[in-house]
Structures are given as C-alpha cells and as structure tokens.
Amino acid sequence: MMTSGSGFRCAVVIPAYNEETTIADIAKRAHQFIDLVIIVNDGSSDNTAEVLDRLPVTVLSNRRNVGKGKSLLRGIKYANEHGADYIITLDGDGQHRPEDIPRLLDEAATNPDSIIIAARLRNRHLAPTLRRFANSFADFWISWAAGQRIRDSQSGFRVYPAKLFEQCRTDSDNFVFESEILIDAAHNGVPSKSVEIDTIYNHKSRTSHYSPATDTLAIVKMVAGKLICKGLYPLGLVRSLGICCSGKEKGTLRKI
DSSP states (O other): OEEOTTSOEEEEEEEESSOTTTHHHHHHHHHTTOSOEEEEEESOSSSHHHHHTTSSSEEEEESSOOOHHHHHHHHHHHHHHTTOSEEEEOOSSSSSOGGGHHHHHHHHHHSTTSEEEEEEEETGGGSOHHHHHHHHHHHHHHHHHHTSOOSOTTOOOEEEETTHHHHOOOOOOTTHHHHHHHHHHHHTTOOEEEEEEEOOOOTTSOOOSOOTTHHHHHHHHHHHHHHHHTTTOHHHHHHHTTEEESTTTOSOEEEO
C-alpha cells in the first residue's frame, strides 16, 4: 500500500467483468504507483481470472455477475479492512490511464475531505455522440441533486476518502452506485473536485457495459427520487448552475 507524500495510505480497486484483453495491463500499471491493487472479478465468463494469475494483485471473485456497484463496495470494504486512508477506483477496460494516479493524489492532498474525479474533458469529441449526450444529461441531474456542479459524473476513475463510506451507505448495483455516492457525499458535506484527463476511446475495444439508455434512465430515476424527497431542491439547482445566494440563502442571486 503506497504512502503518499502527505503520509496517507492508498489502495486501488478495479471491478472487472470480462476484461481479459485489458485487465492485466491496467493492473500492472496501477501497481507501479500503489502496492495494494484489488481486482474484483465480477463473475467473468472469459479468461479474466486466468490473466490475473501470478500478478502481484489481490483478486476477489464474485460467484456470479452482481454489477459494478456491488463489486466496488466489496473491494472498498477490503481496502478499508486493510487500513486504507484513500481508495482509488478505476475501470479495467483501458479508458483510464493509471499514470494519472499521482495527479489525482496531489489533488487529494490539497482537498483531503473531497472526492476527486478524473474528468474526461480533454478531447471529448473522441467519445461517441450518444455517450457524450448521456453523460452530459446525467451530469445535469446529478449536479442538481448534489447541489454543486459535477464535471463528468460518470467517470469511474476517482479518489475517495475511506471514511466517506462510514457516512454514506448505499447498496446500489451497477452504475447507479457511482452517481448516488456523489449525491449522498455532498449531502454529508463531502464535495467533489475534478482533475482533467484525456478522453480515451478505442473503437476496437469490447462493447461498453454501460447502456446509454437503460443505465442513464436508472440514474435519472434514482436522482428524481432524491429530488422529490427534498422538495425538488431548488437551491441545489441554483448551486449546480454556479449561482449562490447572499445572506441566509435568500435575497439577490449572484454568479460565482
């Protein structure tokens, strides 16, 4: 487990479902920066388990495919049990560069009580049009519910303070987990900060497990439920648009 220049201990958690062509390379590159790399094999039916054999990583195996959210939670729990102060999550499909880990940790050192998101803002035109639209759509709703602007809410490359998971408890499966945790964290006083990274999209890579229609709808339904519980949270919308209120959140609105 790496101890950063600021003295905190880190672990990497990578969920993997049928990632035989990319997971070994991602795991090796992550291990160059962090000693404790945890791969959660989510019931893969390909050779994911075999390619991870003999690598210096910890492999947790789900008997069946339970979804990205539950796999992340299993890896996060293991990291917490082994003393991690910060947990880095990234995907195993090659869309994230482990070499960006030090940049995210530098931001975490400056903002130790925040979630650090590696936001895919450089060369966004490389992603398919439908994917860009779905991500922007989700960004709007999640930012509203969180009460702050969140750039690239669908990026799975993040740094979490480990103690966050003592405050925010969610068992959402699949991709809803990563959206819900941003909202719940914000409501518990844990903001999100962004670090810009490159958009990486390989047209020859396997089909994404994220469904722009189905998964985005599931996220919107989750967000809608949270907004309804907060009376549609108009102040959250105002804040997400970069506007704040003077005085006791009333009166004249001003841009920030």
